[in-house]
Amino acid sequence: MLYHLAALFMGSFGPARLLQSYAVLIVVALYLGFSLTVLFLPKFYKRLPHDRGREFTPTAEAAKGKPTGAGVVFISFFVLLVALIVPLDGLQVCMVFLTWITMLTGFLDDRSTKSWGEYLKGALDLVICLTSAFILYYFLSKNNADEKLYFWLPFTSKNITIAPWLYICITTIMLWLSINTTNCTDGVDGLSSTLVLIALITMGCIFYFILGHKEISSYLLVPHLTDGATWAIMTFCLAGVLMGYLWHNASPSSVLMGDAGSRALGFFIGVCVMVSGNPLLILATSSIIFVNGGMGLIKVFLMRFFKIKVFQKIRFPLHDHMRHNHNWSPTQVLLKFMIMQILITIALTGIFFKVR
Helix, strand or coil: CHHHHHHCCCCCCHHHHHHCCCHHHHHHHHHHHHHHHHHHHHHHHHHHCCCCCCCCCCCCCCCCCCCCCCCHHHHHHHHHHHHHHCCCHHHHHHHHHHHHHHHHHHHHHHHCCCCHHHHHHHHHHHHHHHHHHHEEEEEEEEEEEEECCEEEECCCCCCCEEEEEHHHHHHHHHHHHHHHHHHCCCCCCHHHHHHHHHHHHHHHHHHHHHCCCHHHHHHCCCCCCCHHHHHHHHHHHHHHHHHHHHHHCCCCCCCCCCHHHHHHHHHHHHHHHHHCCCCCCHHHHHHCCCCHHHHHHHHHHHHHCCCCCCCCCCCCCHHHHHHHHHCHHHHHHHHHHHHHHHHHHHHHHHHHHHHH
């Protein structure tokens, strides 16, 4: 909205042209998202459900009684700010709406006195992810003259054509895993939000400085994303509201994001990775999240459906293992996981964009 309003007022008010600068809009989105969440999130504490404690979780007692489901607030702020600031296209409107729907399913579970259960939540995730996969395929393929989709990968400068059925499968799995591993990582004050923040800033920089820049993308032999700068505004907007939430969630936290926040954040990260055209970027943005939460999902899946026991001496999510078995404090878990993710992000980003 601001972008288009600027075009109307540029003739009579010169500084209005700044609002057509993507760099300025990124700054506005980041700072406005942070400020709104810091100032107004505490005003919703009384209206949010309260954490009932998680069985078998070392931090259950500390979290019990705190307002949870804060994702309904900061994700709603994100949606409103994106509508206000970002010049959206059809694909982006759909993905923002589905991010909000993903948040809503998590919030309804947060406020329910009885958990929805793993199978119901898994089925809802599957419907959302499959719908998103078809929408992504439809819009992204329309951007190419031959209406085909391509992946760019490390170690080769050639783009790889992806069959529609394969793209749908990869995208659905990617989004489902991103939702659920991010959800599993939400167990230590500030952990999930900090790791997601690293992922969002990474994707925002990739969208704006590399994929959205015609000359740089050409130099690095990666496809140019014409609306990369727009995606960058969206990611920095979400980073801003997440920073605002983290301001209140830093240990000792006063509020928890709940499934409403973690599920929506995981979904949006997965969407950004698929829009980038390289699904392996999820390793650069979220490898610690995937290891921390994903290995537990594998362990449960193999045990429940195939009676195969693996990782018997390892407690999952991995942050619980480090706290319970290695006596790491919550602060140690947060800082060490954050450091490992930053090191991995820098290394893999360099490999993906230069070793081609």
